[in-house]
Structures are given as C-alpha cells and as structure tokens.
Amino acid sequence: xxxxxxxxxxDCAEGRAANLPCNHSTISGNEYVYWYRQIHxxxxxxxxxGLKNNETNEMASLIITEDRKxxxxxxxxxxxxxxxxxxxxxxxxxxxxxxxxxxxGTRLQVTL
Amino acid sequence: xxxxxxxxxxxxxxxGQSMTLQCTQDMNHNYMYWYRQDPGMGLKLxxxxxxxxxxxxxxxxxxxxxxxxxxxxFPLRLELAAPSQTSVYFCASTLPDGYGSNEQFFGPGTRLTxx
Numbered sequence: 001x002x003x004x005x006x007x008x009x010x011d012c013a014e015g016r017a018a019n020l021p022c023n024h025s026t027i028s029g030n031e032y033v034y035w036y037r038q039i040h041x042x043x044x045x046x047x048x049x050g051l052k053n054n055e056t057n058e059m060a061s062l063i064i065t066e067d068r069k070x071x072x073x074x075x076x077x078x079x080x081x082x083x084x085x086x087x088x089x090x091x092x093x094x095x096x097x098x099x100x101x102x103x104x105g106t107r108l109q110v111t112l
Numbered sequence: 113x114x115x116x117x118x119x120x121x122x123x124x125x126x127x128g129q130s131m132t133l134q135c136t137q138d139m140n141h142n143y144m145y146w147y148r149q150d151p152g153m154g155l156k157l158x159x160x161x162x163x164x165x166x167x168x169x170x171x172x173x174x175x176x177x178x179x180x181x182x183x184x185x186f187p188l189r190l191e192l193a194a195p196s197q198t199s200v201y202f203c204a205s206t207l208p209d210g211y212g213s214n215e216q217f218f219g220p221g222t223r224l225t226x227x
Contacts, residue, residue, distance in 0.1 A: 034215075043116075043202050043218025044155065087154065097162050098143055098206050098214045099170070102154030 004088045009107040012082075018075040020106050022088030025069040032091060033064060034100070035073045037084040044087065044102075047073065078110045113138050116219035118203050124225045125193040133188040133222050135203030143206045144186040145170070145216065146178065148199040155202060161186055162208070193226045200224070 005023040012018040024033065034049040048055055048062045050071070055062045061074040075082055087105040091098070119134045137144065142163045147155040147170075157170030161180040175197060177189040186205075190197060200223050204216040 036216075041200065041221065041223075043204070043221055044216075045218070046213070046215035049213060049215070096209070097160055097168070098209055098216065099145070099157060099160060100155075100216060101171075102147075102156070104152070104154050 004090055004103055006086075006088050006103065006106045008104065009109070011109050011111060012075075012078045014079055014110055014112055015077055018078040018082065018108055018110070020073040020075075020086050020088075020108065021070065022073070023070045024088070024090045027068050027090050033062065033068075033071050034089045034091060035060070035062065036087045036089065036100075036102075037082075038087070038105070039081075039084040047086075078108075080110050080112070082108065083110045084108060115139065116203055116205055116217050118201075118219035118222050120222060121220070122223045124227060125190075126227060127193060127195065129193050130189070130191050131193070131224075133190075133201055133203075133224075135186045135188070135219060136184050137186075137203075137205040137217070138184065139205060139217065140183060141205035141217070142183065142208050144180065145204045146176070146186070146188045147202045147204065148172065148197075149202065149221075150199050158188065158201075190224075195226050198224060198226045 035047040036044040038044045050062045064071045085105040116137045145160045146158040149155045159178040161167045200221045203219040206216045
C-alpha cells in the first residue's frame with residue numbers, strides 16, 4: 001500500500017471548516033483513500049473513503065486531486081467533539097483482506 | 113447490534129503470565145483484526161482472519177497467538193507476557209472486499225500493562 005504523509009497537528013476554530021491534507025504521491029490506480037479518526041483513547045471510527053471522485057457524507061467531504069497524489073478531508077463546521085487524531089490511509093480494494101496500515105495521523109484541536 | 117465488544121477493559125499482568133483478550137462481533141462480519149497501539153503511535157496489525165478457521169500474521173505477530181473457531185469470536189492469546197507488550201489492544205471487523213465501504217468497526221479497546 002502507498003505511504004501517506006500528514007501534518008502532525010492542526011488547529012481549527014469551532015464553527016469553521018477544518019481542512020486536513022494528506023499526500024499519497026505513490027498511490028496506484030486501484031488504491032482507495034480512507035479516512036478514520038480516533039477520539040481520545042477510543043477505537044478508530046471510519047469517516048469516508050474514495051477512489052478518484054470527490055465524496056461527501058453526513059460527516060465530511062473528501063476532495064481528491066485529479067492526479068490522485070493528494071487529498072483533503074473537510075469537516076465543514078468543526079465542533080469541539082471533532083477534536084481527534086485523523087488518519088489518512090491508502091489501501092487496495094481487493095485481495096488484501098481489507099487490511100489497514102495506520103501512520104501517526106494529524107492531531108486536530110478544535111478550540112472556542 | 114452491540115457491534116464489536118472487547119473484554120477486559122483493563123488488565124495488569126506480571127512478566128511471564130498469560131492471558132486471553134476476548135473479541136466478539138455480532139454483525140456477521142467475515143474479516144476480523146487485532147491491532148496494538150503504543151503511546152503516540154498509530155495502530156499496528158498483529159493478526160487477522162478472513163473467516164472461521166483461517167488466520168494470518170500481520171505486522172507485529174511475535175508473542176501472540178490467535179484462533180477463529182466461529183464467525184463471531186476472535187480471541188488473542190499472550191503466552192508469556194513481557195513489558196514490551198504493554199499497549200492498548202483494539203479488535204476490529206468488516207465485510208469482505210467488495211461489500212459496501214469495507215469500513216472497519218473497532219471495539220473500545222483493552223488497556224494492558226505488564227509489570
């Protein structure tokens with residue numbers, strides 16, 4: 001699976017959009033971009049994933065560049081409860097038993 | 113659905129002791145996983161299973177054993193506990209590749225300290 005690079009930490013004011021970047025310059029054509037987050041010491045929680053099109057769900061939006069070498073997770077109106085570590089993960093869609101390789105992620109701090 | 117449940121929540125072991133971390137899921141997921149997370153680090157895969165009777169090593173399997181006799185249960189065994197196994201252990205499950213989003217559902221974790 002391709003390696004990902006994320007900033008170690010970011011701050012965001014409550015109510016503003018949080019834009020979390022991720023670089024995955026060695027991504028292959030059949031690899032998906034997944035985002036998970038981990039609030040405090042809880043188990044990670046799935047947020048969203050995509051292949052090459054932008055995706056949106058009730059939690060967030062995922063913007064993937066046309067060359068697929070980077071992506072941005074957008075939390076449109078961050079709240080204090082969004083304070084967490086966010087993991088960007090690239091994995092192949094089939095034949096890998098859906099295994100995930102976690103990096104150290106981005107610690108997002110949402111402040112008043 | 114209860115989702116993925118893990119027991120115990122906390123445990124302190126002495127060096128050389130053994131224990132089994134329990135994991136159960138009620139979502140009829142074929143794939144199950146065990147991860148460990150050391151302080152300030154991401155999760156690392158210990159073992160995984162794609163179905164009952166099938167298990168395979170992940171990135172850090174040394175010192176651990178698993179079994180998968182049913183779809184629901186995936187216990188993790190520590191035979192001779194060492195201080196290096198002090199960590200938080202997470203169990204997760206998902207459907208096979210190609211089914212839905214393949215999101216992994218995680219349990220609440222077991223915090224293990226080996227002294």
